Amino acid sequence: MSQISGKPVSYWIDSTSTDNFPSLIQATFDSVSVDVAIVGAGIAGVTTAFLLKRAGKTVALLEANEIATGVSGHTTAKVTSLHQLVYANLIKEAGEQKAKLYAQSNQAAVEQVAALVQEEQIACDFSRQNAYTFAETEENLGQIKDEVEAAMQLGLPASYVSEVSLPFPIAGAIRFTNQAQFHPRKYLAHLAKKIYGDGSYVFENTRVTQVEEGDPCQIITNQGVVHAKDVVVTTNVPILDQGLFFAKAYPKRSYIIGAEISPEQAPEGMLIGTGEGYRSIRTTPYNGKLLLLIGGEGHKVGSRSDTETCYQNLENYARSRFGVQSIDYRWSTQDMVSFDQLPYIGKLTPFNDHIYVATGFSLWGMSNGTMSGMLLSDLLLGIENPWANLYDSTRATPFVKPTSLKENMDVGIHWVGDRLKGLQDNSFDEVAPGEGKLLTLGTNKVAAYRDESGTVHAVSATCTHLGCIVNWNSAEKSWDCPCHGGRFSCDGEVLHGPPVKGLEAIEG
Template sequence: MADQKETGYTLPGRAESYWKATMPESKYPPLSGDIRVDVAILGGGIVGITSAFLLKEAGVQSVAVIEADRILTGVTGHTTAKITSQHHLIYDRLLSKFGRRQAQQYAESNQAAIEKIASIVNSRKIDCDFVRKPAYVYAGSEDSVGKIRNEVQAAQKLGLPASFEENLPLPFEIYGAVRFNHQAQFHPTKYLGALAREIHEDGCHIFENTRALKIEGENPISIKTDRGTVKAQKVIQATHFPIHDRPGLFFERLYQSRSYVLGVRIGEAFPEGMFINAEEPVRSLRAQRTEGEELVLVTGEGHRTGEGNHETDHYQNLEKWVRSIYSVNSIDYRWSTQDTISIDHVPYIGQLTSGSENSYLATGFRKWGMTTGTVAAMILTDMILGKSNSWEEVYDPSRFKLVESAKNILSQVAEASKAFVGDRILPVHKEASQIIPGEGEIVKIEGERVAAYRDREGMLHTLDPSCRHLGCIVSWNDAERTWDCPCHGSRYKATGEVIHSPAVSGLSEKKVEE
């Protein structure tokens, strides 16, 4: 049943990702005791599953994927599943900030990722709704036309299948668009579920409900989990946000952003293609064939994790917008997703540090993880096998573009500091007794700041509001009923259990008298 909020707005649709709702839950076992493998992969999303598949295909004898929940239920299970090298307006920026050689690497790698997915789908005959579609970024105002034209020129210079379009079959005015031909879309959990079934046999493993807690040592590396210890010669962190980091390396170079999706059935035929605007707030549209009809995925309303005080507003804004342009027959699904973004907008893929030959990571996909996640798996597979890869340079985690990165790091540190210090001095607006069932709030009880949540039965759950990662104060997400950290994006269930890294432990219980 949809949720009724104090504002009177009823959240529409089923609170679940379409990709998860239309696939049976995986049933891989948890780790039981200690094991030793050649390669351990933390995270069961597109990077982890694709890397394990490619490594096994290349002849690596023993690979273990370690997933804290069920595979494909994290960011990968909440995507819009566009398979495209058109990552908004990226190429003009890459040419300016990174130069021709590295911009070319980015373009070529993401085009190659499209074809890698297509090749796997065809060779394995995977039924995952893979279909070729053009991808568009359109100008919703005259002010954006210049950016669109610059992007077309930059993409064409890099050999990408780009062209300028004057008009699009959309039910509102546009002022031009960049079109990329021969892109694609698919059902990501059907695709990756098929790859997972090929991994979990013959000395290779998928361990679900097994949370990695600590990574230590070298030759072999030990991964301490809540179910035992995995020792491996090589380790890939594909955990969305790294759980193991040396101080000052990544936490100030990454932030996390939330965005929202509605699965809508409309009265009109949806045009051929995938569409996103050039402006803020983002409005993205693409259709998914299901049960003989089309489900239109309406996406946007992004904000930094922990900073959207009323997440229900974002769903409401999306609903108002789609109803203003289409005849909406029903809203069947709603979900939100969380993406990690690097300060220079290019993912980090490669060795964790230049001095660590056996630890690798992939993160910072900036909402385009279907292709860049596949790129990551291809690069990391080559690195582990000792092969050179022509795309490594642009994604190198140790890169540092001095002028731009220094400015953006200072901005990121300022945001984190605001969340760390500011939330401790902001006034509390509600008493614990005022919290209604299904609601959470930061309150003061007996003079102490408490993260308080009242469940449907009326029981009050009280937690220490300090994030278990670095101690920032969490905030309540009223749409998802979660506690979200505004510093580095850790997320927790209403009752405190950890959902998203970099935190690996839940919020501490805080016993107080109501």
């Protein structure tokens, strides 16, 4: 196995010490009643809970792990309404009016983050930055020019520039001024602290397994039950299947490395490329210098096993393009990409009056997730919101779009075809140290990993969500489901939804 450079942890998590919140049992409550229960403490959940508490509601924020250790703790954390290339296409597909609402709501989210940082005096390395989408070749320049035109038409702070401060030539770029960047975990930890108290709660290490709608709703966790008039599910991909969100968006995994860079070598602003193999680039304060973050190498979750290559490609890029000497950090994460580019925010289904969701942020959840908190809190407070129809989670879904059809057909192909994997491997002896492999033991499909000390970690290979067969992810040492993005540790614990139950252990 090849060596990958960098500490394998998100810089945002490594550089934050947070106050830990109790689990439901540790807090000695076996039952809690609040106005609103929020499931999942990423940017969508924390923002929703914070705004509701500020408006006078009692809330319980329930997190399976720790605050902001999911996608929001592994993001690049650009807070911008410049979403690579989205506006020209949105105008074409959804019309100018809807595209304008998308633009306005995401700009409002950028300003909401800025306002909270200011009002709450949050020390989170917040700074105003320009955001750029650049084309390296003339071939992609047309898209940039179309995007500039579309963004200007929608009233966004956009202009065309022919140069950016990257240390290599580009063909041209779109620039949005007065955008922002921050340290997402410091920001969210601060807001979470403000949620706790006066009849409101934050529970960590409390996994929700089921939600029953009623008067009140019951939120069943591995630690006891919470009662609430309304429930908001912000688990990135909803853990409740009724809304079929796992089939209205697909899970995209992407990689980030962090390398120390001097201010003189560092590029200005937040940048993202276009076309195959695009990179996302920004810096953040780091030990009196800067940490250069480079992201990219995205692919559908569970579709690649040789994920070390993704990190190596980013490292080669950082060394050759920016002359960095060493890689300090590496991490990866995933997000749900909506088939019609618009997040789903609102009721779980048309038949649910008290269960709400937010998902499908398409790798732009710092603004989309903040915006979903603003919209959800308005919906729950009975305040009319002009964005509600655009993001209505029960809207007719474009199942017939080519991308949607392909992704959902892929799921069917995996469900059937992956059962044939590992048919010829039927002994733990087939698994080398450091390797993860699918085996067939009797009638069982087994996911087996042998650690460097020789111990075998064996679990059922059948995903507890809807029964697809998991795939090995070599860099993260995890079992990833190619159907809807569920991920499990090598011992079978859930790392990422939609599954809520771990993979069954098998005697090694």
